Amino acid sequence: MQSPFHQTVIERLQRQILDLEGYKTKPSKQQKKLGFAHIEKHFPNQVFPTGTIHEFVSTQPEHTACTSAFIMALLAKLNTHQGIYVWIGKQRQLFPPGLNYFGIPAHQIIFINLVKPKDILWATEEALKCQSLSGVISELEAITFAQSQRLQLTVEKSKVTGFILRTQTGPIHATACAARWQISPTASLNLTQLPGVGFANWQVELLKVRNGSTASFNISWHNGQFHTIENLVPQPFLPHAIGS
Amino acid sequence: MNKRYVSIWFPHLVTDQMAIRQKELDGQAYALVAHERNKQIIIGVSYQAKKLGLKPNMPLADARIILPSLQAFKYQPLRQQKLLTMLAEWFIRYSPNIALAPPDGLSLEVSGCTHLWKGEKPYLQEISSRLKKAGYHFKIAMADTLGAAWAITHHGENQIIKSGEQLQALFPLPAKALRLEENTLQRLAKLGFHTIDSFIHIAPSTLRRRFGEEINLRIGQVLGEQPEAFEAISEPHPYQERLHCLEPIQTAKGIEIAIQTLLENLCILLQKDDVGFRNATLKCYRLDGKLQQISIGTNQASIHIKHLFKLFELKIKQIEPDLGIELFIMEATKVETLPKQQEALWQIQAQSNLSEVSELLDRISIKAGKNAIRRYLPQEHHWPEHSIKAVTDPQQLPETEWQAHKLRPTVLLNQPEPIQVSAPIPDYPPMNFTYKGQLHRITKADGPERIEREWWLNEGKHRDYYYVEDEKGQRYWLFRLGHYHSKIAAQWFIHGFFA
Known part of the structure; x- marks a missing residue:
């Protein structure tokens, strides 16, 4: 067993390593906070990393729907003010009225449709350079390690948070992203014992976290908040309300 | 709608203007003289001189016999052209479509303009009184076609030809009024067709056999059955910069420098008027006379040189310098008042800088086209496909609320x-x-x-x-x-x- 002294030394060293790797422990006021410890605890310093690239893997349309909603919910929680978001993809399949439920009014999202993967990458990089954006989501079939590194370098300068939605099937190779997520739908939550479909419920898998631990947990979204299965209490029936 | 044209003829264009400039010439007899084939030939005469029987194409020596005191001035061919263009620009206040009718006339397309002066008669009266006050001698007419209006001004009296009545009005006019070529006129004269009514009813095929296709074309134009080109002059461009190159430019670097220089000059010009670029065009005149041009557009009025330069930079590839470019012209084809810096869309926090976002969108739309960028606003329709409306304007706000009480798929x-x-x-x-x-x-x-x-x-x-x-x-x-x-x-x- 380690003595308490050893533990503090190791913690201090770990923090130093994180600093060197670019995970600055900023004053807590500046850092955007998710406010949901259940997710945050898997990341270094117990802070959801913003100003980096997150990678989401999804191969089926059902999963894409969940992943998009999860990203929207994350962004809504991270940005308390009304921001501008850019969504870059081949063809818009998202249905703007459906996104509102997850906390971001769809008119704040600028959709950019491009045909060539090369153009999507270019536009993603340009968008990530733009510090006025609150989030950039890019649908890419595939991304190479070098390309992801390039994007990572861009956001390190601009501090914009980027989300890459990979739709490629087959083996996934390494990227320079801060985390790799996979969101899949699970049976909806029915808190009120009423028949019908309940609240959206997802299995969130953190396949890879830089300097953090992988994890898999169940998360639900309703009334404009994330909820875990554990802390759920049956509550009276409320109509689906839009996020705060 | 029926088109209406006004034709104005200035028989003493240059001499009138000389009298306006030099008061002592007013009411005098004088002439413009050019040296032709070892003879001094009169090109234009003043109103007073014409009254005394002097005419253009007369040798100066003959004219001096009629009027020994005749003053002669040197004829400057470019002066007339310049004066006419200047007058045409002045006339833009009366109609947006003005065409030159060289050497000494103007044509105005006045469809939809006259009612602003409460009718055709007051309209012509207004023009006439202004011109008279200025000191010009002129003849003016309005008709359904360019040809008819021209014919009346040159060979008839000042008047308005009512819509559809140009044929009757033309009857007493000489064949010359149809703007025919000289040898056609001679042939007509030889056969005794002196006025238009004497031959206008002859079958076109017969006329063609005798006088060629031209006569049918001209009759058709006068009656409005054949189209006639109307080349309107364009207004001088207020926001334009030119850059002459001592040596033709062939390299991309050279073009970049040219764009930079032009942008800097033009932005100063725009800033003075508190406006910014929405659309800009760069015209490159090549040595071989060909024109290369690129255009950019922005989502928001901008005079940010660095940003505008970036937009042009993306398009430099499209320019083919070939032998080299000798002249660059940059025009701000569309300008708008500069947005106030504090004006934020969607009530964004101060840290979010809108102009940065619109600059990003500009760059993307230059590369991928404006249609690639879309925002969606709610529409008051239940049918899912109709419930959203795509907009390209990055500043437009929703007119109605997003419907939140019905669940919709992601x-x-x-x-x-x-x-x-x-x-x-x-x-x-x-x-x-x-x-x-x-x-x-x-x-x-x-x-x-x-x-x-x-x-x-x-x-x-x-x-x-x-x-x-x-x-x-x-x-x-x-x-x-x-x-x-x-x-x-x-x-x-x-x-x-x-x-």
């Missing part, structure tokens, strides 16, 4: 796709469905939510939507088209995926 298929379903009738949700060869067993379902078509927009059957969840926890939006029918199997579709 992903919507562009086209609903047919599925195979087993469902208990009449209105229960399906028990299972097959989509893309995969069977989904439904465990939970909500619905139906009936959405009717808006009959004033499109016709067809209504949809009954069900929000269902299968045994894997995947959520879908399915619908049945129309009512159940005893003979026809119900059609089911999948339309979207819920999160």
Whole structure:
């Protein structure tokens, strides 16, 4: 067993390593906070990393729907003010009225449709350079390690948070992203014992976290908040309300 | 609408202007003289001189016999052209379409302009009194066609020819009024056709045989049966910069420097007027006389040189310098008042700088086209496909609220796709469905939510939507088209995926 002294030394060293790797422990006021410890605890310093690239893997349309909603919910929680978001993809399949439920009014999202993967990458990089954006989501079939590194370098300068939605099937190779997520739908939550479909419920898998631990947990979204299965209490029936 | 034209003829254009400039010439007899084939020939005469019987094309020596005191001035060919263009620009206040009718006339297309002066008569009176006051001698006429108006001014009296009556008005005029070539006129004269009414009713084929196709064309133009080109002068461009190159430019670097220089000059010009670029065009005149041009557009008025330069930079590749470019012209083809810096869209926090976002969008739209960028605003329609409206303007705000009380899928298929379903009738949700060869067993379902078509927009059957969840926890939006029918199997579709 380690003595308490050893533990503090190791913690201090770990923090130093994180600093060197670019995970600055900023004053807590500046850092955007998710406010949901259940997710945050898997990341270094117990802070959801913003100003980096997150990678989401999804191969089926059902999963894409969940992943998009999860990203929207994350962004809504991270940005308390009304921001501008850019969504870059081949063809818009998202249905703007459906996104509102997850906390971001769809008119704040600028959709950019491009045909060539090369153009999507270019536009993603340009968008990530733009510090006025609150989030950039890019649908890419595939991304190479070098390309992801390039994007990572861009956001390190601009501090914009980027989300890459990979739709490629087959083996996934390494990227320079801060985390790799996979969101899949699970049976909806029915808190009120009423028949019908309940609240959206997802299995969130953190396949890879830089300097953090992988994890898999169940998360639900309703009334404009994330909820875990554990802390759920049956509550009276409320109509689906839009996020705060 | 019927077109209306005004023709103005200045028989003493240059001499009138000389009298306006030099008061002592007013009311004097003087002439403009050019040296031609060892002779001094009169080109233009003043009003007073004409009254005394002097005419253009007369040798100066002959004129001096009639009027020994005749003053002669040197004729400057460019002066007339310049004066005419200047007058044409002045006339833009009366009509947006002005054409030159060289050597000494103007044509105005006045369709839809005259009512602003309370009718055609006051309109012409206004023009006449202004010109008279200025000191010009002129003849003016209005008609349905350019040709008719021209004919009246040059060979008739000042007047307005009512719509459709140009034929009668032309009857007494000489054949010359049709703007025919000299040898056609001579042939007409030889056969005794002196006035227009003497030959205008002759069959076109006969006329063509005798006088060529031209006469039919001219008659057609005068009567409005044949089109006639109207080359309107363009207004001088207020925001334009030119850059002459001592040596022709061939390299991309050279073009970059040119763009930079032009932008800097033009931005200073624009800033003075508190406006910014919305559209700009760069014209490159090549040594071989060909014109190369590139255009850019911005989402928001901008005089940010660095940003504008970046937009042009993306397009430099399209310029082919070939032998070299000797002249660059940059025009701000569309300008708008500069937005105030504090003005934020969607009440964004101060840290978000809108102009940075619109600069990003400019760069993307230059590369991918304006249609690649879309925002969506709610529309007051229940039909899912109509419930959103695509806009390109990055600043437009929703006119109505997003409908929050009905759940809508996160992903919507562009086209609903047919599925195979087993469902208990009449209105229960399906028990299972097959989509893309995969069977989904439904465990939970909500619905139906009936959405009717808006009959004033499109016709067809209504949809009954069900929000269902299968045994894997995947959520879908399915619908049945129309009512159940005893003979026809119900059609089911999948339309979207819920999160």
